[in-house]
Amino acid sequence: MTAETIIQSLASGLLMGLLYGLIAVGLALIFGLMDVVNFAHGEFLMIAMYATFFLFAFFAIDPLLAAPLVAAALFVFGAVVYLLVVRFAVRAKANAGMVQIFSTFGLAIVMRGLAQFFFTPDYRSVTHSWLGGKTISIGGIFLPVPQLFGALVSIAAFGALYFFINRTDFGRALEATREDAGAVALVGIDKNRVFALGWGLGAALVGLAGAIMAMFFYIYPDVGASFALVAYVTVALGGFGSVFGAFAGGIIVGLVEATTALMLPPSLKSVGIYAVYLLVVFVRPRGLFGSI
């Protein structure tokens, strides 16, 4: 194993990890806000990737330009999902947790089924894009441009999110609602509105990730599944509800995955991630940066 191999692995792992973080942060945000795990998170990603693909296929809009449009569309989609599905699921008096799990899980299956029906199960790809297929080589280390761009967007998105949550009124409302939804109603904050906006924001972030992913990943109705699993472990590792935890969790998952593949047969690379997760559960069950 040469130094070059190790550096290349770490670089690829870091780029992928930042993207994992961006995919996962919406999940962490929604969980932190209202203690609901969105099991349709992978399907949100799938919808975003299809949206990017169709904008490219029908209107020749490059994924780079499509990204803000897709994020906006997903914002609306996320808010609508809250208002039409989740709002009713959280009202359940008995077995509230189960009802939430099954309603978002059911939503995932319905979305997958509809995608297969309307978009067919064919594998799609954005064949030409401004960044797609380009790669930068620095001293024998290859950095694919779409992933590099994705990593930068991820860092920027986390920065903006940090500012947004800590410095704006809406961010404070978000935090307050999360601490005590009953009390905020007393000071005139509409809980439903805050939750809907939270879902919209979470979905918009995964929408951004989807638009970037579409530049280098294949698209089909089940594409969300493998990423959703990574997103769940990212959130659990980083700490449920912690936005910064998702960022750190993503980077850790990416790096651990890459180094495991260096040392063990690559088919076992996810073993490393879960081993690290079990270790974290052992010493810090709420996750590295979990506050709950």
Add this chain to the structure above:
Amino acid sequence: MTISRRNVLLGATASAALLPMAARAQTSDVVIGVIYPLSGASAQIGVDAQKSFETAAEIINKKYDFDLPLARGEGLPGLGGAKVRLVFADHQADPQKGRAEAERLITQEKVCAIIGTYQSAVAVTVSQICERYQIPFMSADNSSPSLHRRGLKFYFRPAPHDEMFSAAMFDFFDAMKKKGTKIETLALFHEDTIFGTDSGNAQLKLANERGYKVVADIKYRANSPSLSAEVQQIKAASADVLMPSSYTTDGILLVKTMAELGYKPNAIVAQDAGFSEKALYDAVGDKLEAVISRGSFSLDLAAKRPMVGTINAMFKEKSGKDLNDFSSRQFMALIVMSEAINRAKSVDGDKIREALVATDIPGAQTIMPWKRVKFDDMGQNNDADPVLLQYVGGKFVTIFPPQAAVAEAVWPMK
């Protein structure tokens, strides 16, 4: 008991209602179960397969002038012209769902035979269920060599398996070496379910037997979100030939990641699967000029056998795609199965099995480059000759074996 007018009337209506049922029962349909992934990660295969089986059923049930068993008549003459009816089931690429669906097809839908399954891992469980109920199972497109070696009496495979396919690849390497091409080192790259594992093992064994050095043997997790670590290892190995055994999703990601990491292999000889799929070439075809894949079908056969072109057109009308390595094998499986049921003159599992054992269809009466269809005592057709195809200028041409080749191999890749 007195018989009132009402009773007579009731009885008459009842028998009138039952009569057509009895009449229908005599020439009732021959029901064949077809079990494929119709949802989930490989749904595309199942949905295309459905169209292929429907094309075959149409040819059997209606009159066509093809030199293909059962094409020239309507239905199965051995069963009074009974029509073939297909019942599709979805196994979602899950062996356990496959087991449950096979059981449902046999006990609820009363199918007399089952054809499947794309994923070899699912064929394992489905064929076990068929064996238990003594219903013939035919692997249309499963290529794991271990499948027919499990001592099952009701298992049949008209198409080649991966050892035959891999042997063809190494025959090709030997032939290229004789011509002076440098082929010494190989990199194996295979996924971790039964398909990739069996294929990798077969290739490793052949490489050792024939004196090729395997410089990388990478087993990766199917449907991985990223393959950069894996690609880096095959890049570092820098073999003369890269030999992937990958389904479509991983195939696309593999080719993209290779380009991203600046790896341009000297030659790729693929174990079919993803590398026979249009979706893969739509996505990354520009990076795959002169890739070689094994196959059991090639459209250029249409030049010698015009019905191949006509049947392809029929399939294309339904699916919007050309017949490929999978849809052609699926098509043939239904023809071969129905031909046996016709000779069995029965829908009884044992009788169909006996007829399958006696099957002997000449290669010219298929749409494949095979010598003939005849099963050995394990249910494998050893006369199904594989071919190697090369992707040149946007389509596949046959380059090996010499008797089927229409062009010389381009080597190395551009």
